[in-house]
Amino acid sequence: MSENNEEMLEKHLVDRRFTDEMKESYLLYSLSVIVSRAIPDARDGLKPVQRRILYSMDELGLKHTSAYKKSARIIGEVMGKYHPHGDASIYDALVRMAQDFSMRYQLVNGQGNFGSIDRDPPAAMRYTEAKMQTISEYMLQDIEKDTVAFNDNFDGSLREPEVLPTRLPNLLMNGVSGIAVGMATSIPPHNLRELVGGFKYLIDNPEATVPDLMQYIKGPDLPTGGIIVDGERIRDFYETGRGKFTTRAKYEIVENKNKSAIVVTEIPYNVSKIDIIEQIVAYVKRMRDMKKDSGISDLRDESDRRGMRLVIELKRNANQNRIINDLLKHTSLQSTFSIQMNVIDNKKPSLMNLKGLMNAFINHRVEVVTRRTNYELKKAEKRAHIVEGLIKAVQGIDTVIEIIRNSDNPQDALKNLQETIGVSAEQAKAISEMRLISLSKLEINKLTDELKDLNEKIKWANEVLENTDKKMEIIKSELDEIDKKFGDDRRTEITFNLSNLKSNEELIEDEDIVIVLSQYGYIMAVPSTEYKVQGRGGKGVKGLKISDNDNVLDVIFARRKSKLMIITSAGKAYQLPAYEIELAAKNRKGKHVANYVSLSDGEKIKTVVPIGLDGDYDKFVMFFTKKGKVKKTSLREFANARKSGIKALNLKEDDEVVDALIISNDSEEVLIVTKRGMALKFSSSDARAMGRTAGGVIAIKLKSKDEVVNAVKIDNNKKLLIVTENGYAKRAKFSSYRLQSRGGIGLKTIKDINKIGNIVAALSVEENQNLLSFSKNGKAIRVPISSINTLGRVTQGVITVRLDKGDLISSVIIVNAEEEEEI
Incomplete structure (x- = not known):
């Protein structure tokens, strides 16, 4: 390279930090993308x-x-x-x-x-x-x-x-979204009719606040409709220019015979219907994998040209509120729209609030009206100038003709016209182009009228340019025009304080239910009102669908919001909310318990204990086994019991749990009743508290072929109810049983055991309750407790249920009395 070239190169070299150059180049590129693209x-x-x-x-x-x-x-x-x-x-x-x-x-x-x-x-x-x-x-x-x-x-x-x-406030009317380098914009669409009202108010009241404008502009109005469920957030992003709101699909519950369906007719903005369908399918599969019931039986897309219709068919007796809540949580049927009101204002990116955006449009319209009026003024003035020249020429037409006739050429004619009759070059040119037909009287009058109209336009244009109020009136009238031509009704509904979805517990109605457990492990929850009151001795109604010789094993009264502690034959305890058990009609079979808890091979449920929703962890649970053992353990020991279960007590191979009671303190007394008619009343303090893995102590000594069927807490305001397998029942006072020490043989509590059958259940009852009895063949009958006689301790009782030949009472439950007609 020559010395001259090296000198020239040195003159053009710039000593600069690489990071500075990159920073400046990146910022220029970013600004270019922001302004010219996104x-x-x-x-x-x-x-x-x-x-x-x-x-x-x-x-x-x-x-x-x-x-x-x-x-x-x-x-x-x-x-x-x-x-x-x-x-x-x-x-x-x-x-x-x-x-x-x-x-x-x-x-x-x-x-x-x-x-x-x-x-x-x-x-x-x-x-x-x-x-x-x-x-x-x-x-x-x-x-x-x-x-x-x-x-x-x-x-x-x-x-x-x-x-x-x-003339349209398109930014707010249609909204916009875009992503640039280091900046994004997301503005939702609005209703044109509401926008026109807001703009007109702002024009008349320049000092208006965002809340003032929201009297007219209620909030975003989305193309797909739907519901904004947190309208309380709208003011925040209108005032700051950033924020978010939650949109929810619009749906209705359609009842059809014994089934119901959720029919979705509108979905959130920027959400694909096919995405929602895929998400619902994924939700159902996820629930199935978790061994839970989604409650959804079918999903159909019935949308057509008339509109959207997505049908989510529900299973019979499915909890509609819970399913809707879960779908809103796990699918795009509820979606969040984020807002960033970034725009280009005066050729610079800027974050603006609602009033700022509206003022930008109004200022633009003022400029447009001003420029348009200036254009029309200049055009009118130019034409008025020409018309004045034409009128002057017509009035001296003889002179004009003479000038043109005596001129050497067109250029000379134009010059002579300007000098002789005093017109401008533009006027002279217009005169030279005037047709002879324009000399008629009618055409002369037209020129005069045109000049008059032009002068009025000029006057009006000057007034508009000099008067801001007139400009604003023009803008408002043009807004009224587009409102009349394109305004329509709001599509998106706005509600308040509904964005937070409820927990499953909040969606459950806390009603009385009956938990029915079958011999083969099928379980279901049935509203207690499914069982009508009958007279003593009635034949009963179907209470549980039985198949493959399955029998009713246990029936437990609970509340929907209570927790259930499930005690199994293996001495394990499981805990789950009662509302998770599928609510079904009484003639259904229910679902296998394996859908709710993880049982081991050969493990069977023996009893279910309802406990309070808070766990009742300051209380104790007393377990009673078939072989006469009792064990008392703090409920706190089972605080971590889940669907996988934990050890509750150690059992011998031939023993199993038959009952469990929740005990508040050591002063409470319990009564154990055996199958062959023996009963022992002792204080709960006789059984000391033990750890979870202990085996328990002797509660009652049993005779040959006898076993414990139930244990009840003593309440002298109630009475003991005894029911036998042949349909006999009686009530007895707790005071007729004297207090004994734990570990004795007890007292006789019934006679003629061979006639009336083994004792099926012993329960603590009140006068205003009902007895619900289940037979092995699936029959159920509900009778008032008050219809069952109060007898002595050693009596056989009276017939309560008349059974079919070969049928036996398998289990009973006490439910609150309902005001229902006898059937």
């Missing part, structure tokens, strides 16, 4: 590509009344003249402006496949056609009247508008 202008609410599409369509003459043109033709026009960034991005923008589920007010009228809410892609641009919607023309109206500035296109060969002179 962020909308606050004035017309359009990104550059959208503005160029509409302007190109206007240049192509694609008005709403014209024929459609191929989308490819439009895309080529936009890309070749104004937007050299690839046809895909331009076509995507065009498609979005034609979708009724994307734009609240469509700007493009598309013909062909422009995609669907099911995430179906649009057809290729060579197949689809498009033209402008009527509403779009109001965004370009008056663009020929010098209302907006024009800039050079990318190669300087053409001019394009910097912004459209829109």
Whole structure:
């Protein structure tokens, strides 16, 4: 390299830190992307590509009344003249402006496949056609009247508008979303009618606050409708320019015979229906894998041209509130829309609140009206000047003709006209072009009337330019025009304080239920009201669907919100909320208990103890086994009991748990009753508290072939009810049993055991309760306790249930009395 070249190179070298150069270059690139690609202008609410599409369509003459043109033709026009960034991005923008589920007010009228809410892609641009919607023309109206500035296109060969002179508040009307470098914008659509009311109020009240404007602009109004469930958040993002709101699908519960269905008719904005369907399917599968019942039996998409209809069919007696709550939690039936009101204002990115965006549009309209009025004033003044010259020429037409006749050439004629009759060059040219027909009296009158009209326009234009109030009146009248032509009703409903979904416990109605457990491990929850009151001795009704010789094993009275401690033959304890057990009709079979807890092979449920929702951990549980043992353990020992279970007590191979009681303190007394009619009453203090893995102590000494059937807590305000397998029952006072020490043989509590059958149950009852008896063949009968006689300790009782031949009472339960007609 020569010395001269080296010297020249040194002159052009700049000593600069690499990080500084990269920082500046990145910021310039970022700003370029923000301003020229991704962020909308606050004035017309359009990104550059959208503005160029509409302007190109206007240049192509694609008005709403014209024929459609191929989308490819439009895309080529936009890309070749104004937007050299690839046809895909331009076509995507065009498609979005034609979708009724994307734009609240469509700007493009598309013909062909422009995609669907099911995430179906649009057809290729060579197949689809498009033209402008009527509403779009109001965004370009008056663009020929010098209302907006024009800039050079990318190669300087053409001019394009910097912004459209829109009469529509498109930014808020249709909303916008975009991602730039280090910045994003997300503005939701609004209702045009509400916006017009808000703009007119702001024009009349420039000092209005956001709450004042919200008297008219209630909140976002989304193309797909739905429900905004946290309307209390709207004011926050209107005031700050950022925030979020929650949208929820609109649905109804449709009852059909014994089944019900959730029918979804509107979904959240920017959510695909097919996504929701896939999410519901995934939810059902996840529940199945967790061995839980989703409550959903079928899912159908019945949507058509008339509207959306997504049908979620529910199983019989499914908890509708719980299913809806879960679907809102786990699918896009409830969705959050984040807001960032970033726009380009005065050629700079800016975060603006609602009032700021509205003022930007009003200021734009003021500028447009001012420029348009100036244009019309100049045009009127120019024409008035010409008309004045024409009138002057007509009034001295003889002189004009003489001047033109005696002039050597046209240029000389124009010069002579200016000098002789005192007109300007423009007037002289107009006079020279005047036709002879204009000399008629009618044409002369037309010129006079035209001049009068022009002078009135000039006067009016000057008044508008000098008076801000007149400009504002024009803007308001133009807003009224678009409201009348395009305004419609709100689609999105707004509610308040409903965004937080409830827990499962909050959705459960805390009603009395009957937990029915079968011999083969099927379990279900039945509302106690399913069992009608009958007279003593009635034949009963079907209480449980029995198959494969399955029998009722246990029946427990509980509340829906209580917890259930399940004690198994293996001496393990499981805990689960009662509401998780499927609520079913009494003639159903229920579900196998394995759907709710994880049992080992050969492990069977022996008893179920309802405990309070808080766990009752300050109390004790007393376990009673078939072989006469008792064990007392703090409920706190079972605080960690889950569906996988924990050890409750050690049992011998031939022994099993038959009952369990919740004990509050050591002063309580219990009564054990055996199958062959023995009973022992002792104090709970006789059984000391033991750890979970202990085996227990002797509660009662049993005779041959005898076993414990139940244990009850002593309550002298109640009575002991004894029921036998042949349908006999009696009541006895607890005071008729004297207190004994634990470990004795007890007292006789019934006679004629061979006639009336073994004791099935011994329960503590009140006068106003009902007895619900289940037979091995699945019959159930409910009778008032008051109809069962109170007898002595050693008596046989009376017939309560008349059984079919070969049938026996298998279990009983006490439920609260209901005011129901006898059947």
